[in-house]
Amino acid sequence: MDTLRVDIDAAKCSTSVYNNGVGVPIEEVHPGEGVYVPEVIFGRLSGKCEPNLKEEELIGGRNGYGVKLANIFSTEFVIETADGPGQKKYKQVKLSLKTWERSQITGYRKGVNWTMVTFKPDLAKFNMTYLEEDTLALMKKRAFDMAGILGVTVKVVFNGRKMLLLRGFPSYVHRHIKPLSSKSFPWFCEKVNDQLEVGVSLSGGQFKQRLHHMAKEYGSIVHKSSKDY
Secondary structure (H helix, E strand, O other): OOEEEEEEEOOOOEEEEEEOOOOOOOOEOOOOOOOEHHHHHHHOOOOOOOOOOOOOOOOOOOOOHHHHHHHHOEEEEEEEEEEOOOOEEEEEEEEEOOEEOOOEEEEOOOOOOEEEEEEEEOHHHHOOOOOOHHHHHHHHHHHHHHHHHHHHHOEEEEOOEEOOOOOOHHHHHHHHHOOOOOOOOOEEEEEEEOOEEEEEEOOOOOOOOHHHHHHHHHOHHHHHHHHHO
């Protein structure tokens, strides 16, 4: 994957999320039943096996519940994916909570992979009548977070505009610290291992006791920051 794109049309209350990583296999879950893998992944709460509790978890996900809940709490939900190896394209639209249109499967170019989900949240369920400014700002912030995590290897585009080029996690941390105050807060980042990087700085008003909790998780790195600053 080298592109992640988020497009939000506030007037139509529509959000699309696209990436060109490996597509979802376009295969029937059980031959002859007409239910395909993308529908199970994106549309059925029971569509993913329970996690193996004996395996060490390295991420904070909930085994696919996020996109399924976006589906449940939307008035419209569209799945589109291109399966390069299978040379197929898949599209399916949700009609109601438990009803889907028949999937549309067509031929596609070999080796081209991408997936896009488009949804319109059911605002009434959230006591909203439109996508408010703070909600839109939060969604933009999440795209910025992804730019910070993915770094220079993936282009993150929000509403047609490429996010600021962030050269890794330290650049992401610095972008958060810089606007907080005219003061120059001390800060540093350290890569613990291939799965974890930590950034630490003074907060300018938050409780310092938080460091004690972090120290239990990250050990000497946080003790160093507390001592030095």
